[in-house]
Amino acid sequence: MTVTPDHLRHIAIWSRELPARELEMACDGITERSYRTGEFVFMRGDRFDYWTGVVSGLMRMSVVSRGGKAMTFTGLTAGAWFGEGTMLKKEARLYDMVALRDTRIALMDQTTFFRLYDNSVAFNRFLVAQLNERLGQFIALVEYGRTLDVTARLARSIASLFNPILYPDLNRHLEITQEEIGALSGISRQNANQCLKRLEKEGLLRLEYGGVTILELDRLRSYGE
Secondary structure, three states: OOOOHHHHHHHOHHHHHOOHHHHHHHHHOEEEEEEOOOOEEEOOOOOOOEEEEEEEOEEEEEEEOOOOOEEEEEEEEOOOEEOHHHHHHOOOOOOEEEEOOOEEEEEEEHHHHHHHHHHOHHHHHHHHHHHHHHHHHHHHHHHHHHHOOHHHHHHHHHHHOOOOOOOOOOOOEEOOOHHHHHHHHOOOHHHHHHHHHHHHHOOOEEEEOOEEEEOOHHHHHOOOO
16 A cells, blocks of 8 residues: 555655655555564565555664674665665665564555656755765774774664754654664663663763753754764
């Protein structure tokens, strides 16, 4: 079952700039699917021919090396869309996507994606901004993964979830557990708890039941410099 225009506008910021004909085209090419906590949405090497958006829930983008070492790239919350690079290059997935909690996703089929890519100015503007922002995010990931201590890495991981282009509809409160924060930061829940308490003591965030509220986003983004 395809989505309605009102629903698509709610879950996808890029759709709000489309003229009526292109919006209808997008709706006709999108379906939704649900995943349980811990399920793989797809695995590295899969041929998964859909551009994907997060309707609700939380996912982790990561890889595991041949030696068994896991590396988390980023988390994806509601409103995030990803996989445009894979779609444009028509290649297999280069990373794993795992649902960290019950998650619902929207899937745009390849035909619809390329029809919009070939014909929609608004859609292409979004893709350019998205790709540019994602590139900056991954460059920063390499930098702070090599130069920062564990508290700073966790601070930057949380701050990355408040990128207004990649996650446009988030407010300053994030419903996320300490275990999930640890998973996104590549550390244990116990270490995540210690780091979060330190950040709370310094006035950057406030720990709450089932989530965190960000008080000083700019300081969180630059923590450790």
